[in-house]
Amino acid sequence: MSEPNRTAAGDALTHFILTMFRANNLTLSWGDRLVAPLGLTSARWQILGAIVAAGRPQPVAWLARDLGANRQNVQRIVNDLAKEEFVTFEPNPHHRRAQLVVLTEKGRQTYDDAIRLYDPRVNALAEGISVGEIETAHRVMTLLRDKLERDEDATEPS
Template sequence: MTNSKRTPSGAALSDTIFDLLQLNSRILTAGDRLVAGLGLTSARWQVLGTMIAAQRPQPVAWIARDMGANRQNVQRIVNDLARDGLVEFQPNPHHRRAQLVVLTDKGMTAYDDAMQLQTPWVNDLAEGLQPEDIEVTRKVITALRLKLEDGGAADA
């Protein structure tokens, strides 16, 4: 075992990461409750949102990449969405085996309905917080995400 010490920034970030992990768990639980009546989960909702943000059909591997998630996990979720008629698979002219995942009208409606539920929920959650503070937090999270994506921090 090494006797290394965290820098003050490293110690603060370590505590923040732990808080973010706890927050992530609570957000997923709250999201699951919020959209349960729509036949969605937080994971399904996130896949639909990632597809909408891409603005074009993509193979599962690309959706997983955009989410920063494991392809196999995303494949399982996409298969469930397809079974429920929220997405469908279509041939990919650029790759025979990697079909494109396409949002159906039912999937778009489910996503829109979820976002309608999310608006009052997120407004209530943001109550008492300053937009400027939220934006600073977002900038820090984005900078950390980019560092990890670029390999700027050693992968453990």
Template structure:
């Protein structure tokens, strides 16, 4: 096998990225199991969370941007959430066709129920992990995300 052209930092980041891919898959599976009895999936829960955490109602394209997700995929899931009465569409005063997505009371209850399940789960998962280490990993992941977002914008 030829010698790696990566720097030691590049090798370390490559190993981290591979573990993050595996972790993402495990997190999605765990999330699906956690909220299944609520009629949710990790993807639906994530979109409900994006709606909750947005400063104001947003169209699907903005939700997708905030999630770093494909607009068409988010639209499909929002349509499913709408069909189940978890979200509603409101007129957008700035754009006739891009309606705003808002939570219904049923959607708020579903999200709150998911978060009530998440708290003991994440507390158990974090047990024994030093808070300082978790904060360091968070900072590094956020820095990498910022770098990648900058690269994406400069290539567009």
């Protein structure tokens, strides 16, 4: 097996990425446990959050773009949310086939309940980590995301 040919920064970023993968998995499991009593998973909660954050009804493709997620996966989750009456679909005046996803009253209430569960738990998780450390981590994650998005754009077939 050959030795990796990485720079010091590349090696440090590799360790960061591996830690990020582990933290992501743990975060999803934590979220699943947190919202399970509400009939949600982390994925469903994330979609509800994207709908709320959008501020207006959007098609699935736009929600997927905002989340940096695969449209087909988001569609599957939105369909599940619709079956359980957390969301509904409305006609899109700008595109006949791309319906708009709309939060129902049940969906809004469930999302609000999830946030009420989340707030004290995230505050507890933040204990012992300074705001400055969190902001630095956020900047690094944002830089990495931006570089990955540019790299994805550059490698997509024309």
